[in-house]
Amino acid sequence: MRNEEAPSGRFVERFAAELAEAGMQRMASRVFAALLASESGSLTSAELSERLRISPAAVSGAVRYLNQVGMVSREREPGSRRDRYVLHNELWYETFTRRDQVLTRWETVLRDGAETLGTDSAAGARVAETADFFAFLQKEMRGLLDRWQEHRAATAREGD
Amino acid sequence: MRNEEAPSGRFVERFAAELAEAGMQRMASRVFAALLASESGSLTSAELSERLRISPAAVSGAVRYLNQVGMVSREREPGSRRDRYVLHNELWYETFTRRDQVLTRWETVLRDGAETLGTDSAAGARVAETADFFAFLQKEMRGLLDRWQEHRAATAREGD
DNA sequence: CGGTAGTTTCACAAATTTGTGAAGTTAAGG
DNA sequence: CCTTAACTTCACAAATTTGTGAAACTACCG
Numbered sequence: 001m002r003n004e005e006a007p008s009g010r011f012v013e014r015f016a017a018e019l020a021e022a023g024m025q026r027m028a029s030r031v032f033a034a035l036l037a038s039e040s041g042s043l044t045s046a047e048l049s050e051r052l053r054i055s056p057a058a059v060s061g062a063v064r065y066l067n068q069v070g071m072v073s074r075e076r077e078p079g080s081r082r083d084r085y086v087l088h089n090e091l092w093y094e095t096f097t098r099r100d101q102v103l104t105r106w107e108t109v110l111r112d113g114a115e116t117l118g119t120d121s122a123a124g125a126r127v128a129e130t131a132d133f134f135a136f137l138q139k140e141m142r143g144l145l146d147r148w149q150e151h152r153a154a155t156a157r158e159g160d
Numbered sequence: 161m162r163n164e165e166a167p168s169g170r171f172v173e174r175f176a177a178e179l180a181e182a183g184m185q186r187m188a189s190r191v192f193a194a195l196l197a198s199e200s201g202s203l204t205s206a207e208l209s210e211r212l213r214i215s216p217a218a219v220s221g222a223v224r225y226l227n228q229v230g231m232v233s234r235e236r237e238p239g240s241r242r243d244r245y246v247l248h249n250e251l252w253y254e255t256f257t258r259r260d261q262v263l264t265r266w267e268t269v270l271r272d273g274a275e276t277l278g279t280d281s282a283a284g285a286r287v288a289e290t291a292d293f294f295a296f297l298q299k300e301m302r303g304l305l306d307r308w309q310e311h312r313a314a315t316a317r318e319g320d
Numbered sequence: 321c322g323g324t325a326g327t328t329t330c331a332c333a334a335a336t337t338t339g340t341g342a343a344g345t346t347a348a349g350g
Numbered sequence: 351c352c353t354t355a356a357c358t359t360c361a362c363a364a365a366t367t368t369g370t371g372a373a374a375c376t377a378c379c380g
Contacts, residue, residue, distance in 0.1 A: 008283070011273035018266055023183020027339080036290065037273065039283050045357065055340055060358055081348055081356050087286075092293045106178055113171035113197065123168070123199050126247075129312070130196065133252045136311060140304050148296055152289070187369080205327070215370055220328055241326050241378055 008037045009051070027054065027062040032071060035087050042075070042086035070098045093145050100138055107134045168197045169211070187214065187222040192231060195247050202235070202246035230258045253305050260298055267294045 012033040019029035030052050035043055043051075048059045063085050066072035071091065075084045088094045110131035117124035172193040179189035190212050195203055203211075208219045223245050226232035231251065235244045248254050270291035277284035 008273070008277055011269070011276055011287070014269050015266075015273060018269055022262065025338090036287060037277060037283050039281060041282070041286060056357065057341080057359080058339055061339085064358090079348085081346095081354090083357075092290070102182065106175075109171070109174050109178055113168070113175060116171055117168055117197060121199060122201070123197050126201060127171070127196060130252070132312075132315070133308065136308055137304075140307070144297075144300050144304070147300070148293065151296060152292075155292070185368090216327065217329080217371080218369055221369080224328090239378085241324090241376090243327075 012037050012052075025062070025065055027058050028065045030054075031059065031062040031085075032066055035072065035085065042084045044077075044082045044084055046082070048085070069095075071095055090149075093149060096141065096145055100141060103134050103138045103141075107131050107138070110134065172197050172211075185222070185225055187218050188225045190214075191219065191222040191245075192226055195232065195245065202244045204237075204242045204244055206242070208245070229255070231255055250309070253309060256301065256305055260301060263294050263298045263301075267291050267298070270294065 012030065015036070016026070016029040016033040019032065020026045024032075031048055034048060034051055035041060038047075045056055045059050045063075048054075049056050052059075063072060063074070066085075067074060070088070071094075072085050072087060075086055076082075077084055110127055114124050114128035114131060117127055119125065119128070172190065175196070176186070176189040176193040179192065180186045184192075191208055194208060194211055195201060198207075205216055205219050205223075208214075209216050212219075223232060223234070226245075227234060230248070231254075232245050232247060235246050236242075237244055270287055274284050274288035274291060277287055279285070279288070
């Protein structure tokens with residue numbers, strides 16, 4: 001038997017499918033899920049290629065995307081030609097922090113739109129309220145993530 | 161000049177593009193943005209078709225999707241054969257509440273995965289922590305949305 | 321009961337996206 | 351420097367998604 005991680009393969013594909021349905025690229029989803037389920041939270045290109053049965057080119061593309069959105073970083077193994085792709089340590093904190101930037105961009109578009117539509121129109125008011133919502137969300141998200149860090153640190157201490 | 165809403169068209173397309181980039185279907189994004197920027201928060205199929213320059217079939221498909229995810233509902237105009245597609249009143253509250261269900265599904269998949277991988281393995285621990293994060297997020301989201309409702313109500317009262 | 325306005329469904333053509341093999345590039349190791 | 355392992359880029363074929371016109375359906379209205 002070649003693949004000793006076989007039982008985890010099922011989880012990888014299930015979770016990847018969820019991510020894909022939520023709008024993430026399919027290969028990126030699979031690579032991310034594979035990293036999540038790997039023992040060290042990191043894999044080489046060859047390992048990913050073998051486990052997911054995809055070409056090195058597909059790994060390359062997926063990793064480029066995951067790197068851009070800040071979920072995975074690349075590390076060169078010292079004294080080797082292999083790269084390792086590794087999950088961020090504060091994965092969810094970092095990922096959601098970055099998502100903030102999207103909210104900022106949306107808010108800008110919405111504020112511009114509200115202005116164009118005019119503060120006196122119902123449409124303008126509705127768009128302005130949407131901008132408010134995203135501003136609110138952004139503000140709340142900071143506190144939320146800090147509470148998560150705290151929660152996480154506390155749980156980790158218990159686990160000692 | 162045919163189109164008196166021309167200036168808002170720019171906003172509609174800009175915001176729709178943002179939504180599409182975030183993973184929403186393109187036509188659904190455009191229809192949603194058009195409704196957001198409409199004076200009454202509702203439009204008929206014919207109006208959408210004309211403003212966005214798309215076929216009735218495309219409107220139908222987009223509306224079906226938006227209806228499924230609970231962002232738009234259909235209303236029959238009394239004494240007419242036309243449907244109106246209308247934005248929910250508590251739009252963002254409703255939309256994000258529904259998103260909770262996605263988080264629940266993800267959490268289930270992750271808990272199963274953590275169990276398969278084993279609580280003693282680093283992989284299992286990592287997956288379990290991810291499940292914890294989404295559980296945490298879900299719990300926090302409720303309070304957050306209630307605070308939004310409150311904030312919204314307060315702002316509305318000021319505006320009287 | 322038709323007639324018909326309005327909407328949905330369906331089959332299909334077009335456009336886009338996806339993943340691959342192969343060639344190209346980079347840098348470790350001799 | 352030269353060799354070669356490892357990764358990336360590129361062109362392309364395959365698969366999927368998207369939007370359309372046309373036909374089918376629904377239910378108002380006379």
